[in-house]
Each structure stands twice: as C-alpha cells, then as structure tokens.
Amino acid sequence: xxxxxxxxxxxxxxxxxxxxxxxxxxxxxxxxxxxxxxxxxxxxxxxxxxxxxxxxxxxxxxxxxxxxxxxxxxxxxxxxxxxxxxxxxxxxxxxxxxxxxxxxxxxxxxxxxxxxxxxxxxxxxxxxxxxxxxxxxxxxxxxxxxxxxxxxxxxxxxxxxxxxxxxxxxxxxxxxxxxxxxxxxxxxxxxxxxxxxxxxxxxxxxxxxxxxxxxxxxxxxxxxxxxxxxxxxxxxxxxxxxxxxxxxxxxxxxxxxxxxxxxxxxxxxxxxxxxxxxxxxxxxxxxxxxxxxxxxxxxxxxxxxxxxxxxxxxxxxxxxxxxxxxxxxxxxxxxxxxxxxxxxxxxxxxxxxxxxxxxxxxxxxxxxxx
Numbered sequence: 148x149x150x151x152x153x154x155x156x157x158x159x160x161x162x163x164x165x166x167x168x169x170x171x172x173x174x175x176x177x178x179x180x181x182x183x184x185x186x187x188x189x190x191x192x193x194x195x196x197x198x199x200x201x202x203x204x205x206x207x208x209x210x211x212x213x214x215x216x217x218x219x220x221x222x223x224x225x226x227x228x229x230x231x232x233x234x235x236x237x238x239x240x241x242x243x244x245x246x247x248x249x250x251x252x253x254x255x256x257x258x259x260x261x262x263x264x265x266x267x268x269x270x271x272x273x274x275x276x277x278x279x280x281x282x283x284x285x286x287x288x289x290x291x292x293x294x295x296x297x298x299x300x301x302x303x304x305x306x307x308x309x310x311x312x313x314x315x316x317x318x319x320x321x322x323x324x325x326x327x328x329x330x331x332x333x334x335x336x337x338x339x340x341x342x343x344x345x346x347x348x349x350x351x352x353x354x355x356x357x358x359x360x361x362x363x364x365x366x367x368x369x370x371x372x373x374x375x376x377x378x379x380x381x382x383x384x385x386x387x388x389x390x391x392x393x394x395x396x397x398x399x400x401x402x403x404x405x406x407x408x409x410x411x412x413x414x415x416x417x418x419x420x421x422x423x424x425x426x427x428x429x430x431x432x433x434x435x436x437x438x439x440x441x442x443x444x445x446x447x448x449x450x451x452x453x454x455x456x457x458x459x460x461x462x463x464x465x466x467x468x469x470x471x472x473x474x475x476x477x478x479x480x481x482x483x484x485x486x487x488x489x490x491x492x493x494x495x496x497x498x499x500x501x502x503x504x505x506x507x508x509x510x511x512x513x514x515x516x517x
Contacts, residue, residue, distance in 0.1 A: 289304055471501065
C-alpha cells in the first residue's frame with residue numbers, strides 16, 4: 148500500500164521541506180543510529196510545557212511518509228503540540244517496528260531513550276506524552292501501552308492490532324486509554340483477526356476488560372458527509388473505566404487499510420472524519436499522573452543535585468533512586484549510572500541535563516560543569 152505513496156514523493160518533499168519547523172535529528176539507542184523527524188508548531192516558545200505525540204509509520208513506510216499521510220501538522224499548529232515521527236529499523240530490507248515480532252531490536256527502549264532526549268531539548272508536559280501509528284505503527288503503539296505505560300499516557304492505533312502472543316504477555320498494571328480505528332474490509336490487517344493477530348473486536352474487548360470499562364458501548368453512526376468515499380463510519384465508546392479511562396473504537400464499514408481523513412487516497416479512505424483530529428481530541432482528555440500517581444515533575448524538591456555548579460563529581464540526594472542519566476546540550480547521552488555519586492571530571496565545561504529516575508518520580512535538572 149505504501150508503495151503508492153511514491154507517486155507523491157516529490158510533492159511531499161517540497162511541501163514538508165518548506166516547513167521550517169520540521170527538524171530531522173537522531174540519537175544512538177541500543178548501539179544503533181536512530182533518526183526521527185520532529186514538528187515544532189510556530190506557537191511553541193518553550194515558556195510552557197506542551198503535549199507530545201509520537202506518530203509511528205507502518206511496515207515499508209517511513210517517518211517522512213507518515214508525517215504527510217496522517218497530516219497532524221494543522222492540528223499541532225492549532226493545539227500547540229509537538230509531533231515526533233521516528234523511523235523504525237529494517238527487517239527483510241523494509242522499515243518496521245519490533246512490536247513483539249521477534250528480532251534483537253528493542254524499539255520500546257528506543258522510544259524511551261527518545262523521550263529522555265526530547266525532554267532535555269524541549270519544554271514537554273511529561274504527563275501528556277502519547278503514541279499513535281498506522282498499521283505496524285499501530286501494533287507498536289499497543290506494545291507501548293503494554294510495556295511503556297509509565298511514560299505513555301494513552302495510545303491510538305489506526306489499522307493496527309496486537310499479536311496473539313503479545314496478548315498473553317501484556318501486563319499493563321494500570322488502565323490505559325486506547326482508541327482503535329479499523330476498516331472491516333481491511334485486507335492487510337484483517338478485522339476478524341488471523342495470521343497471529345487479534346481480531347479488532349477481541350482487541351477492543353481486551354482493553355475494555357483491562358480498564359474495567361462498561362462492557363456495553365455508547366454507539367453512534369457518524370454523518371455520511373462524503374457520498375463518494377465508498378464507506379461509512381461507526382463510533383463505539385466504552386466509558387466508566389478505572390481512574391477515568393475509556394476505550395473508543397471507530398469501525399469503518401467498507402473501509403480498507405487506510406487513514407481516515409488523509410489527504411492522500413491510496414485505497415478506500417473514509418472522508419467523513421479525520422482520524423488525526425479524533426485522536427488528539429481523545430488524547431487531550433488524559434494525563435499520565437491520573438493513572439500512575441505522580442507527575443514526573445512533582446516532588447522535584449525532594450531530589451537534590453549537589454554541588455551545582457560542580458567540578459569533579461556530583462551527588463544525588465533522594466529516595467529509591469534507580470537511574471541517573473546526563474545529557475549534553477545536543478541531547479546526547481553522556482553518562483548513565485545507577486550510583487548516587489557520579490564522576491564528571493572528564494566532562495567538558497558547560498550546561499548538562501540530568502534525568503533522575505526514582506521508583507515513582509522522574510525529574511530533570513540542569514547541571515553546570517565548571
């Protein structure tokens with residue numbers, strides 16, 4: 148499917164490249180060079196913490212294509228939120244996400260490392276970090292809901308699912324708000340399941356059960372605004388989950404393996420609503436601290452970094468400190484330690500960001516090396 152996007156390559160390149168707020172950057176994670184695109188809205192000034200959304204591409208696709216295909220940019224401009232489009236690694240010569248499919252690449256660790264880096268570079272609301280994705284990127288978002296829900300507040304999947312094997316190992320340990328958008332005529336990720344993937348109704352039931360939501364959904368049919376798109380849309384909302392969580396499903400009757408509302412038609416694409424708009428309206432209702440208890444920036448006064456400025460060593464004073472990471476101004480991880488006393492004598496003079504992880508808290512502090 149994504150091969151057809153090659154037809155739009157030159158258009159996309161000229162359109163996205165002209166947006167000065169799209170930045171291409173990279174980090175090293177798990178010993179692998181990983182790159183990503185980040186879209187910063189014009190309204191962003193850094194004076195207030197802003198939400199962050201990961202948008203993960205599908206199998207054989209890329210960050211460039213996903214940025215254009217989902218078209219979150221107008222929403223990001225209006226809501227003043229930051230969009231991040233990472234690239235997966237190659238499997239069989241094609242880009243993909245290791246959403247429990249096997250292999251040695253740890254994409255959960257990559258997303259976590261990328262969050263650490265972005266926290267040091269931008270003023271991000273630690274309680275409003277979300278993930279969505281198309282197809283394989285939807286699978287990966289479900290994986291993050293299972294394995295990184297201490298950092299990801301809520302997820303959305305468009306035409307993705309969860310493997311039946313991962314279902315057996317997924318232990319979220321908290322309610323996770325989930326939105327699922329799928330077409331019942333999807334020939335790639337079949338709505339009824341199969342080939343090792345959960346059916347969409349079974350997937351939604353899994354999260355409804357996990358969140359302890361009402362098992363009966365509030366149902367509505369979306370207005371059939373487009374009479375020529377070849378499909379219609381139904382909306383199911385499972386309310387009253389633990390800690391205010393919900394699960395939502397958009398079922399596209401006659402819809403294919405496509406992103407509703409996308410400006411690029413590469414199959415039966417619903418034009419009655421914008422998936423990107425619905426995803427943001429869903430995400431903005433939730434904050435991580437309503438599910439895990441502590442805001443990552445809360446209780447920062449209970450963790451002390453001293454001396455600061457420092458010359459040769461720095462100490463961390465706080466309870467249950469499990470990890471300390473020091474980043475330079477470019478977001479490169481310089482030091483990673485489980486100790487409360489860290490040798491910084493070999494570091495160059497300058498300003499560093501120190502991420503301190505405890506049992507229930509994650510704080511970021513500035514360190515001046517003299």
